[in-house]
Amino acid sequence: MLSYFPNFPVPKPMKPKASTPLRSTADFARHVGLARTTVSRVLNGQPGLKQKTIDRVQRALAETGFTPNAHALHLKGKRTAMVGICVEDLLTPPAVRKLASLQKLLRDRGFSSLIEVFAPGKGREVVRHFLSMRVEAVVFIGHFHREEIEARIGELIAHGTPHLVIDHFGLKNAHTVSLDRAAAMAAVVDHLLGLGHRTFGLLAIAKAPASRYDRLTGIQAALRAHGLNFAGCTVTLDPLHERDNDFDYGRKLAGSFLQLAHRPTALVALNDEIAIGALRGLQEAGLNLPRDMAVTGFNNQPIAAMTTPTLTTVNQNIDTTIATAAEILVAQLDAPPRAKPMVRMITGELVVRESTGPARTA
């Protein structure tokens, strides 16, 4: 870490490794008994070398475990083949799945990944670190503080470094790929409307950050298409409990919904965790699901097929998202910077399971 980035500890100079004999190609060439130039040629697979020489070098390489210094290579202009990935956190399963998928895809194309958690307020340092490492592109996965990420993207564009944002829709000038959450939520609500539901509890959806408002848009659109008024048929109790977006938050929210004089017949949750917590909360109170209440999740995590009842939810189609991400990155790597940001929407898929059934006729 560079010391002139204020919040990082001052680095001590690297102490020489006592037991490492071969630090440079010069050392190594001496060890093999060849010229530096010749060794370099072998290492880079250049033509015009005797097979015998090549074998000699390869053998010594294997024996000594000598590794040329990547930093010197990059200084000489060799591409770094590194991509910086900023991830919102490493604890949200869908975000980690995207990270895993992207990392593998990049690896298969010969890129290594520098991965950092983009904590609020730390974005500047993270991106500067990536730039100092001369990464060939920076990818953001997740939702971030809007102004902070827009500032970072501005810097990257000024630097001529390609970027891509996965999931955070609606950022100015940003290349983006994200799930069409509006359409997905509309599909969820449509499904519930078709089952006769007319009153909906929204779990952790109503007061979402601006970038997530598209979920609300979708819900509103679906209701409007059925001639229903959003305010009249939705309820949110989000502020009643400390918001965590986890199982327990869903459980507590479900408990609160049971206190209402007029309960909604369906609960629509931000994610599978909240939905599963709600299932549990409702069952603890003695409700028979889905007869007494419909519940929907989001993300289609594997656990959604294992709960009782199994959970109706939305599949994000992560593979499609990442394949599209690769396209957008490649487009930038191969071509000059473009004026118009590339923005792609991925279509989710409603997965109907047991947690949604016909609305109880009161």
Added chain:
Amino acid sequence: MLSYFPNFPVPKPMKPKASTPLRSTADFARHVGLARTTVSRVLNGQPGLKQKTIDRVQRALAETGFTPNAHALHLKGKRTAMVGICVEDLLTPPAVRKLASLQKLLRDRGFSSLIEVFAPGKGREVVRHFLSMRVEAVVFIGHFHREEIEARIGELIAHGTPHLVIDHFGLKNAHTVSLDRAAAMAAVVDHLLGLGHRTFGLLAIAKAPASRYDRLTGIQAALRAHGLNFAGCTVTLDPLHERDNDFDYGRKLAGSFLQLAHRPTALVALNDEIAIGALRGLQEAGLNLPRDMAVTGFNNQPIAAMTTPTLTTVNQNIDTTIATAAEILVAQLDAPPRAKPMVRMITGELVVRESTGPARTA
């Protein structure tokens, strides 16, 4: 990526960025109107500079977004402050939690993390890449092919690069921190014995890779302490289904156990996923849990508190593991290489919930 690692694509030379004006401190110094040397002093916080000069440089730094080339810094001997992390995969929740926790801890100490998935057969490339990047240490998280990881660790030791293995116990000469799975499993079985259980179905435990045999050791020890014979009171049906270690594998296994003429009264699973799948499988067949069958998991993932019944499982105490990992790393960074490998065991914690109850007296 270096081209002389056979399996990687040949790198193309990096094309110069058209729109990046300031590529070096020389450029930047010219832009600010100061000498390279002066700029370098400011960047490194050296004394003897007028505040006015410092401010001038800092302002220009902020305005231009100039970032000094980390590779050149490292060439000059500045430490890389990088740690390479090899992770078994990015889809196993406890492994990802360890990764997240370790990454944060390293970040807080000023290290950045190079993260790679250590796929079987790819270990050599991954470690060589880390070495070429001159990382200050390499950490392995998970279980690996024994010979492959031992070979890698041998290389690291020869290189004088510190290493640490998290979770893979019993490797030759390796600094290791891992959960005491034997003790944890003994605690699970003890608990079940205390409830009167005498016959146990083992789910994905019996034929585990060598490094996981410690679970079996623990089970055997607990049974022996109660005067019971392992072979006589355990059953495994692992080979009946394609092994996935996920929900569905547990569900299928549970179904197979129900076919047995003499069913065990308790199912002991490798992880929470398999246990939860088993809960589901048993309930689908109409069993009343835990009355008709006890089930235990492993890892204490959040979902374990949300299933019906909630799941008895083992907490890994990941924070302790990672704190210990940090100690072992620091010990190596600060001191000369030591002859004896450091090996630490972390104690897990049995978490009793609803999925285990008194054995049904047949």
Added chain:
DNA sequence: CTGAAAGCGCTTACAG
């Protein structure tokens, strides 16, 4: 504060 110089570990012409 400036400027010229050396050197970190590499690659790449260039002459032998």
Added chain:
DNA sequence: CTGAAAGCGCTTACAG
């Protein structure tokens, strides 16, 4: 195949 040289972007004495 060898060897001497230049240069990538930095830092660090050293003399002005």
